[in-house]
């Protein structure tokens with residue numbers, strides 16, 4: 349590999365100096381005009397990573413998800429479609445923060461040496477981007493980094509984030525017994541559609557579902573899928589709205605999953621009619637939130653990640669019983685501290701399934717879900733999936749059914765394992781999963797809403813002098829630092845009924861977040877404000 353080639357290529361994609369660049373929860377994410385040099389350097393890291401892993405392809409996704417249109421981001425996907433191994437996040441941060449082209453090249457070779465990467469071996473990177481126009485310049489920087497390091501590079505152009513994860517796994521399992529599917533966008537739609545039809549097993553979906561696509565990449569991709577879906581087979585009636593990607597400035601604007609979850613209301617345009625089933629995707633289609641206006645009460649009701657997790661867990665547990673698999677495989681649910689306490693109680697007490705709590709960020713949930721044969725994981729904000737272990741999939745295929753009902757359950761489980769994206773949360777695949785489950789259960793949204801009652805809750809963003817003062821323990825449910833803060837929070841929580849509250853530094857924004865829940869709306873609000881004050885007091889600075 350040629351040091352000069354790297355230096356010359358780097359000069360074309362300079363870094364903006366003096367910024368704190370850190371590979372965070374969602375890779376590097378910031379104003380798009382800061383990202384060209386960052387993306388070039390991410391390309392260099394990917395060139396090392398693919399070689400470290402014996403030439404398996406590494407994925408790079410350019411997206412800023414639900415952020416405003418002016419932002420962008422870049423993150424690395426490991427060969428099986430999971431997030432970049434955590435240890436390597438530090439190397440990414442090191443490369444991106446190099447002060448000059450020469451230091452960058454030196455750091456690159458030093459890392460190669462330290463990590464025992466054979467630079468003469470071959471490597472491959474595949475890329476995708478969301479609909480943000482700034483992504484075009486960024487993938488050019490990535491492509492140049494690959495060229496400078498003799499790394500094969502394939503640009504899959506505009507994709508949802510979960511599609512890029514899918515393609516990464518496909519390209520690395522091609523021709524193997526573990527083949528994940530055809531390595532193409534068309535292959536993704538084919539796999540989803542076929543699994544969806546099989547999972548339905550002749551059941552009919554009742555009523556339509558309207559999908560708000562946040563004016564992001566999910567719109568055109570869902571429309572692409574719908575071209576091959578035959579509604580006569582399942583009754584699916586999918587209406588796609590907010591799918592305009594020709595006006596980049598309206599991306600995520602007053603619509604999308606993040607808007608619905610944080611504002612706790614439907615997008616103003618178009619307006620859902622009472623009784624209609626709606627859902628929203630986020631800007632890169634990896635988050636899903638369902639909602640409706642209850643025609644009996646005229647109030648807005650949201651089915652967030654916690655609801656989707658409980659729906660999936662209860663259905664799969666039922667299928668296990670029907671298939672005679674109880675006791676043979678372990679199902680579990682993984683949540684974060686932001687999960688509503690009522691959902692956790694419902695899973696443990698009513699569904700009688702184990703719940704594990706991890707720190708925020710999908711990589712933590714994903715990792716914990718792998719410890720179950722079937723691991724259901726969702727963040728409350730709608731990002732999640734259900735992981736089926738290879739053993740579980742084999743058992744569904746091999747177990748000889750003792751009755752038509754057992755056969756039915758086994759085949760449904762198998763189809764679900766193929767319908768649900770195994771690499772990462774996928775809003776389109778999760779949406780089909782929800783539709784399948786509601787149809788099987790014969791449920792309307794009222795039935796789903798009645799499973800448990802959310803505790804009123806409040807999430808507040810608190811700006812502090814130095815968010816790094818706040819360090820957590822116990823899966824982020826308690827502060828270990830600054831000293832004294834947790835005691836004050838505990839004393840405050842005690843004054844409220846059924847209450848819980850915690851504070852942590854955000855991994856994606858320069859602020860702290862405070863979550864509070866309690867028996868009543870006013871108690872939850874009051875508690876959140878009190879804890880926010882404590883955080884402010886301990887937060888340093890003015």
Ligand SMILES: CC(=O)N[C@H]1[C@@H](OP(=O)(O)O)O[C@H](CO)[C@@H](O)[C@@H]1O
Nearest residue numbers: 373374709710727729854855856857
């Ligand atoms: C409370 C909350 O929703 N936090 C989000 C947010 O993380 P923070 O570290 O809280 O900023 O962005 C993450 C990446 O998108 C997402 O995984 C996570 O759930």
Ligand SMILES: [Mg+2]
Nearest residue numbers: 413630632634
């Ligand atoms: Mg997203």
